Amino acid sequence: MELTFMWIVITAVIVLGLVQLFSWTKKNDAKPAWWVWGLGAVGLLLVLMAIQHYFGTIEEMYPTAAWMGALIFIVPGIILMALFGWRLSASKS
Amino acid sequence: MGKFHHTVSRRDFMKGLGLTAAGVGAASVVNPGFHDLDEVAASPGGELKRAWWVKENDFGVPATLEIDWSIVKRRDRSKISTFPYRASTHPNAVYGREHYDELVKKTINHAAPDWQSDDIRDLAINGAAGVLRFYNYYTPAGKTQFMGLQKAATPESRNMARWEGTPEENTRMLRQAGRLFGASSVHVTLMDENTEKLIFSKESNGKAYNFVNDDTLAETDSEYRIPARFKYMVTWTHLQPTELTLREPSELGRSATSLAYTRLPVIAAQMQEFVAGLGYHGINAWSGEMAPSNPFGALSGVGEHSRFGFAIITPELGSMVRGMCRMLTDLPLEPTKPIDAGISRFCLNCATCAKFCAFDALPLDDPNWEPLKESETGVPFSPDGFKGWRLNTVSCSNCAGCQAFCPFNSSGRSSFIHEFVAGTSSITPIFNGFFANMEELMHYGNKDPKTWWDNEEYLYGINPKFI
Numbered sequence: 001m002e003l004t005f006m007w008i009v010i011t012a013v014i015v016l017g018l019v020q021l022f023s024w025t026k027k028n029d030a031k032p033a034w035w036v037w038g039l040g041a042v043g044l045l046l047v048l049m050a051i052q053h054y055f056g057t058i059e060e061m062y063p064t065a066a067w068m069g070a071l072i073f074i075v076p077g078i079i080l081m082a083l084f085g086w087r088l089s090a091s092k093s
Numbered sequence: 094m095g096k097f098h099h100t101v102s103r104r105d106f107m108k109g110l111g112l113t114a115a116g117v118g119a120a121s122v123v124n125p126g127f128h129d130l131d132e133v134a135a136s137p138g139g140e141l142k143r144a145w146w147v148k149e150n151d152f153g154v155p156a157t158l159e160i161d162w163s164i165v166k167r168r169d170r171s172k173i174s175t176f177p178y179r180a181s182t183h184p185n186a187v188y189g190r191e192h193y194d195e196l197v198k199k200t201i202n203h204a205a206p207d208w209q210s211d212d213i214r215d216l217a218i219n220g221a222a223g224v225l226r227f228y229n230y231y232t233p234a235g236k237t238q239f240m241g242l243q244k245a246a247t248p249e250s251r252n253m254a255r256w257e258g259t260p261e262e263n264t265r266m267l268r269q270a271g272r273l274f275g276a277s278s279v280h281v282t283l284m285d286e287n288t289e290k291l292i293f294s295k296e297s298n299g300k301a302y303n304f305v306n307d308d309t310l311a312e313t314d315s316e317y318r319i320p321a322r323f324k325y326m327v328t329w330t331h332l333q334p335t336e337l338t339l340r341e342p343s344e345l346g347r348s349a350t351s352l353a354y355t356r357l358p359v360i361a362a363q364m365q366e367f368v369a370g371l372g373y374h375g376i377n378a379w380s381g382e383m384a385p386s387n388p389f390g391a392l393s394g395v396g397e398h399s400r401f402g403f404a405i406i407t408p409e410l411g412s413m414v415r416g417m418c419r420m421l422t423d424l425p426l427e428p429t430k431p432i433d434a435g436i437s438r439f440c441l442n443c444a445t446c447a448k449f450c451a452f453d454a455l456p457l458d459d460p461n462w463e464p465l466k467e468s469e470t471g472v473p474f475s476p477d478g479f480k481g482w483r484l485n486t487v488s489c490s491n492c493a494g495c496q497a498f499c500p501f502n503s504s505g506r507s508s509f510i511h512e513f514v515a516g517t518s519s520i521t522p523i524f525n526g527f528f529a530n531m532e533e534l535m536h537y538g539n540k541d542p543k544t545w546w547d548n549e550e551y552l553y554g555i556n557p558k559f560i
Contacts, residue, residue: 049509056508061336061548065535069510 003055010051014044028092036091040084046077139265141278141429144512146519147408149430152283155391157437158398158481161462162287165478170293173474175381177487183471185488189452193490196451197342200494203449205541208343215345215542223351227380228358238361238377239312245366255372260427267327267364267426274363275356276329276418277410277560280393280429284324284421288392296382310374323376325426328389329364330396330407330414331357334554336545338413339502342494343542350493352554353415361418373424379416385476386417394429397436400447400455401495402484408434408515410559411501412446435519436501440482442525445533446495454489456482497539500532506558 024030050073057066150156178186189196194210201208211219236242248255258266264281271279282288295301301316311318333349340346361379368375378384387405391398395417396407406412437460447455460482464475471487496502503511514528532538551557 053508053510056506057510059507060503061540061544062535062537065537068535069508 003059006055010048025088025092030088030092032088032091036084036087039080039087043077043080043082043084046073046080050074050077139267139269139272141268141280143432144408144434144515146516147432147434148519149394150433152428152430153285153287153392155398155431156433158391158431158479160287160388160479162290162478165287165290167290167292167294169295170382171295171297171299175486176489176491177471177473178490181471181487183487185453185471185485189488189490193492196490197492197494200449200451200492201343201539201542204536204539205543208542211344211542214546215343219344219348219351222348223355226351226354228355230358230362237312238380238382239317240310241365241369241375241377242362243369245370247369248372258425260425263424264427264429267368267424270367271329271360271364274360274367275331276360276364277332277414278395278407279327279329280390280395281426282326282328282389282393283428284326288326288389291384291388293383302383310376317376319376319421320423322423323374323421325422325424325428326384326389326393327364327375327420327422327426328386328393328395328417329360330390330410330417331360332410332555332559333413333415333496334551335413335502335556335559336540336548336550337554338493339497339538339540340542340545341497341539342492345542345545346497346539347493349413349554350415357416357418361420364418364420368420368422368424371424373422375424376421378419378421383421384419386419388479389419390417392431394432397432397434398479398481399436400440400444400482402456402482403486406436406440406499406501408432408436408501411503412496412499413502413559433519434515435522435525437481438522439500439518439525439529442522443500443529443532445498445500445529445538449498449538450495452488452490452492454485455495456485494539500529500537503537506556 025032050070053073054066054070057063057069148156177183178189181187198208198210230242231237234242234244256263264279268279289304292302292304296317300312300314303316303318305318305320307318308320308322309318310320310323331353333353335349337346337349337352341349357379361377365375365377376383387398387403390396390405396405396414399406399412401412404412404414405417407414441459444455444457447457460480462477462480464477465472465483465485466475467473470485472485474486475483501515503514518525518528
């Protein structure tokens with residue numbers, strides 16, 4: 001139940017974030033290349049995978065596997081999202 | 094059957110709701126096989142549901158276990174010692190018995206470096222869990238496993254006709270009943286000239302298993318007479334308490350095994366009586382008599398042959414299964430197909446269980462056709478006729494520690510990663526070594542026995558993710 005609530009909150013945050021992102025790109029007339037969106041999508045996916053793995057594995061009661069697996073996914077996820085943010089801000093006119 | 098069904102068809106029902114033709118068409122795409130509301134309600138019961146990465150092979154041909162039926166011959170069970178470790182004078186068995194506590198501790202210390210020994214409450218749990226293990230309900234009732242308890246009312250005693258269903262319906266029905274009783278996955282092998290070779294020629298008590306041409310099932314002082322209509326070997330497994338299995342081989346963890354063996358004879362009797370109540374007969378063979386379990390488990394698709402040698406691993410329950418039952422019946426059943434879920438191929442690259450076996454009983458080599466030689470290993474009986482792994486039964490203390498380390502125990506659990514790994518390894522074995530290493534590196538596998546007391550146990554000890 002707690003995890004369901006957590007995913008509802010995460011979904012809401014992502015939706016709000018996307019709305020903000022699109023309104024920002026419109027306002028600033030940002031036109032990033034298609035692959036920049038790809039970087040952001042893959043980065044977000046990896047972060048979500050890290051979260052799912054961490055809480056799923058904590059539920060399985062394997063704490064070492066939880067943080068180690070989460071680290072494996074979240075580090076490239078954050079790097080990709082940082083790249084996405086950098087390229088996006090560079091693309092504004 | 095049909096006359097008891099409701100007369101309102103799905104079409105009429107949809108029309109009544111005033112849905113458009115497009116709506117009906119869309120519904121047909123979703124549920125194309127239903128003919129009336131009863132079918133809609135009844136369809137999921139007893140269906141065999143498997144993950145997308147579990148592929149089926151042809152009947153009688155396990156994809157990942159080569160069998161040379163020309164070598165397979167009927168064996169005399171009275172000449173086979175299943176676990177010679179207990180009485181063997183071979184140095185491995187003697188060493189294992191004398192150093193049992195120390196060897197088991199070494200295995201447990203992988204997850205719990207500070208663990209010293211089971212305390213009295215751990216021992217008490219296992220003592221209680223196993224107090225009725227393998228309980229013989231038959232002898233006190235003056236009955237036998239072969240003929241059954243014969244307590245349930247039969248169609249004759251109810252003055253009713255016996256159940257008549259198609260083999261497909263019957264298999265689903267038996268699976269549905271099995272799930273109710275606690276049988277984890279009900280599968281069926283068709284008996285033919287090959288599979289009949291797996292039936293022992295004699296039981297431990299010296300009685301012969303004879304397939305006869307007349308129609309009378311009978312048990313005499315010297316033989317079991319099995320008519321030709323007994324063509325269906327039903328197999329099912331028992332899921333051990335999941336969190337306790339991961340704490341094997343401690344005595345606390347071994348209560349998972351004890352509980353499975355306690356539930357086993359009850360479920361076997363219930364399955365047998367259910368079949369009797371339908372007007373048919375089931376010959377139980379849960380005590381290791383009549384036939385070995387492993388080949389029937391692989392042939393019927395319960396799971397795949399594994400590095401454990403004596404035990405299969407299932408895609409859904411991993412190695413957490415215990416005491417796979419066999420029941421030969423004349424209830425017409427649809428056989429189930431052997432599977433290929435990449436389990437045997439994973440075992441080839443994994444060997445985690447063998448590495449952690451403190452008794453060196455599990456093989457580290459590749460699958461082969463050669464039975465273990467008694468002159469080299471002291472093992473008095475090693476099965477032949479298949480390319481696979483064989484357990485060194487002289488060294489194996491039956492501690493069950495191997496069960497706790499199997500990576501397939503993670504199937505169907507909470508993290509998405511297990512489904513991802515299982516799916517990938519079913520497609521290609523090239524990442525199997527990497528996955529096995531990661532499993533070890535990330536400290537999956539066995540758990541600290543002492544932590545069991547600090548976490549709320551699931552009802553019946555079974556994590557609902559597995560059922």
